Amino acid sequence: MGYRVADAIVDSMVAHGVDRGFSVPGESFLALLDALHERRDFDLVTCRHEGSAALAAIADAKLTGRPGIVMASRGPGAFNAAIGVHVASEEAIPLILLIGQVDTPNLGKGAVQEIDSSRAFLGSLKWSGRIDRADTTGEIMGRAFAAAVSGTPGPVAVELPEDVLARVMAQQPARVHGHAVPGASLDEIGRVHELLANAHRPILIVGGECRSPEFRRDLQELVDLWDVPVALTNKNQDQFSNLDPHWIGQLSFFASPAHTALFSEADLLIAIGSRMGDVSSLGFAFPRQEPTPQRFVHVYPDPGIIGRHFQTELPIVSTAHEFVRAVLRHAKPAATSAAWMQRVAEAANRSHGWQPENTLADDVMGHAVMALNRLAKRDAILTTDSGNFASWVHRIFRMTPENRLLGSACGAMGTGVPAAVAAGLRFPGREVLAFVGDGGFLMNGNELITAVDRRLQLRVVISNNGSYGTIRTHQQRHFPSRVSGTDLVNPKFSALAEAFGAHGFRIENAKEAADVVKQAMAVDGPAVIEICCDPDISVDRSLKWD
Known part of the structure; x- marks a missing residue:
C-alpha cells in the first residue's frame, strides 16, 4: 500500500501535538480513516452529527491550547460542521476542519456535494487550503496549523480530494511552521506600572486567550502583586478564583446594575487576553469614550484588534501569558484602596x-x-x-x-x-x-x-x-x-x-x-x-x- 498522503496528514497532526480528532465518517476521506486504523498516537472519536463533532473539537482545543480537529465529508457534512466554524471564529478558538472533497478530475464541475470552502465560509475562516498534490501535503498542513493559532486564533479549512489522499508519496518529515508569540517590552511594562500607580480605582479584565494552568498560577501571582480587582469575561469564570477577594465576577450578556456602576467609577481598565467585544465591554459601554474617556490598556496578540472599538492609551501587542510573565519579571507592587476593594466586594456579592x-x-x-x-x-x-x-x-x-x-x-x-x-x-x-x-x-x-x-x-x-x-x-x-x-x-x-x-x-x-x-x-x-x-x-x- 505504501506511504500515502493520508498517512502524511496524520503524521502532520501528531507532529503538531494533536492526539485526537472528532468525525462523522464519509466516503470522500476513506483513505484518511484507513490511515488512522492502526495508529496508537491518535484517537479518532466517532460522533453522531458533524455539528456536535465540531463543538467537541472546539472544547478539546480550549482544554489543550492546541487546534481542535474535526473531519467531515463535503457538502452536507461540511455544512453540518459549519456551526463549529462560526463558534471558533466568534470565540477565537483554533480549529482545523478537514473536508473530504471530490476527486481532482471533477473539481469545479459541480459534482455531487462539491463545495468551495473558501467561498462557503467566507468571512468566518482565517484561511483555507486544498491538498491537490502529494508534494504540498506538509506545506499545506503546516500553514493550516500556523494560521489557526497565530494572532487571533480561529478556524481554518483544508480540502482533501479523495484521489489525492490515496496517492503514494515519499515519506518526509512533517513540517511545523510555528508562529510568533509577541510579548510586552520593558518600556511598556514600565508605562503600565506608571498608570497603575496613578490610578485609584483600577480593574483588570481577563479573557480566555490563554487558559493553561501555568497562566492561571501566574495570573494569581500578578493579582496579589498588584492588589487589583479582576473581572472575567463571559464563560471564563474559572480563570481566577471566585473565592478571592479581588474577584469582581463574570461579565455576561446581561450586566448587573452593580457591575455597571462599578465599571462607571473605574479610572483605569487593563484588558488582557480579550478582544473586548460587546459582552466583555458591557455593550461597548466600557471603557467609556465620552465625555471623558477612561484610561485603557489593551493587551492582545493581534494588532488588528487593538483600537478597533476604543481609544486606547497603551496598546500592547502580546499574548496574555507573555504579558503576565513580563510584569512578574519586573515586579513592582501596587496597592488598591480599602474603599475600592469594599466596592468590589459589594458588586461581586450583588451580581453573584x-x-x-x-x-x-x-x-x-x-x-x-x-x-x-x-x-x-x-x-x-x-x-x-x-x-x-x-x-x-x-x-x-x-x-x-x-x-x-x-x-x-x-x-x-x-x-x-x-x-x-x-x-x-x-x-x-x-x-x-x-x-x-x-x-x-x-x-x-x-x-x-x-x-x-x-x-x-x-x-x-x-x-x-x-x-x-x-x-x-x-x-x-x-x-x-x-x-x-x-x-x-x-x-x-x-x-x-x-x-x-x-x-x-x-x-x-x-x-x-x-x-x-x-x-x-x-x-x-x-x-x-x-x-x-x-x-x-x-x-x-x-x-x-x-
Whole structure:
C-alpha cells in the first residue's frame, strides 16, 4: 500500500501535538480513516452529527491550547460542521476542519456535494487550503496549523480530494511552521506600572486567550502583586478564583446594575487576553469614550484588534501569558484602596452572591444546582449550553482554577453535551457536569451515546421547562403574555437516558432534589438528571440586585 498522503496528514497532526480528532465518517476521506486504523498516537472519536463533532473539537482545543480537529465529508457534512466554524471564529478558538472533497478530475464541475470552502465560509475562516498534490501535503498542513493559532486564533479549512489522499508519496518529515508569540517590552511594562500607580480605582479584565494552568498560577501571582480587582469575561469564570477577594465576577450578556456602576467609577481598565467585544465591554459601554474617556490598556496578540472599538492609551501587542510573565519579571507592587476593594466586594456579592434562604420552594432548578454544588468534586469540569438555566450555575458555583468551564460564550445551543464528551475523554475518570436545556439537549444530546461507549464519568443535568426559555424571556419582556413559537413538547429525558444505556434520574419538586442528586452523583458511568421546572421562574429572585 505504501506511504500515502493520508498517512502524511496524520503524521502532520501528531507532529503538531494533536492526539485526537472528532468525525462523522464519509466516503470522500476513506483513505484518511484507513490511515488512522492502526495508529496508537491518535484517537479518532466517532460522533453522531458533524455539528456536535465540531463543538467537541472546539472544547478539546480550549482544554489543550492546541487546534481542535474535526473531519467531515463535503457538502452536507461540511455544512453540518459549519456551526463549529462560526463558534471558533466568534470565540477565537483554533480549529482545523478537514473536508473530504471530490476527486481532482471533477473539481469545479459541480459534482455531487462539491463545495468551495473558501467561498462557503467566507468571512468566518482565517484561511483555507486544498491538498491537490502529494508534494504540498506538509506545506499545506503546516500553514493550516500556523494560521489557526497565530494572532487571533480561529478556524481554518483544508480540502482533501479523495484521489489525492490515496496517492503514494515519499515519506518526509512533517513540517511545523510555528508562529510568533509577541510579548510586552520593558518600556511598556514600565508605562503600565506608571498608570497603575496613578490610578485609584483600577480593574483588570481577563479573557480566555490563554487558559493553561501555568497562566492561571501566574495570573494569581500578578493579582496579589498588584492588589487589583479582576473581572472575567463571559464563560471564563474559572480563570481566577471566585473565592478571592479581588474577584469582581463574570461579565455576561446581561450586566448587573452593580457591575455597571462599578465599571462607571473605574479610572483605569487593563484588558488582557480579550478582544473586548460587546459582552466583555458591557455593550461597548466600557471603557467609556465620552465625555471623558477612561484610561485603557489593551493587551492582545493581534494588532488588528487593538483600537478597533476604543481609544486606547497603551496598546500592547502580546499574548496574555507573555504579558503576565513580563510584569512578574519586573515586579513592582501596587496597592488598591480599602474603599475600592469594599466596592468590589459589594458588586461581586450583588451580581453573584447566592442566598440559599431566598431560594423559594418552587425554584426546583435552584435547589438542584445547590445540591450539585455541595456534592461536586473540587476539580469538577463544568460545561454549560446556551440558556437561562446557566445563570443558576454561574451564581451558585464558586469556581477556581482547579475547575474547568466550557461554555457557549457566543450563545450557540447544542454545545453542552459535546463539550462534556471532549472533557471526559481528555481527563478520564474526572467528574464532568454538563448543564443543558431541553432545547439544547435535543440538538446534540445524541452524543450521550458516545459517553456511554467510552464509559465517561459524565452527569448531564437537563433543565426541562418545556420551552426555549431564553427566547421566551425576551418575548415576555417585549410582548407580555404573547408566547409564540417557544413552547416545547419533550420526551421523558430520564427514560431516554436509560434507552441510551446511561442512568436516568428525574427531579419533579424541590423537596426531592437533594436525595435524587445524591443518588445520581454516586453511580458509575454516564447519568442524566432531569429537572422539571417552570419556565417563568427566574434566578433573579435569589439575588440581591439593586
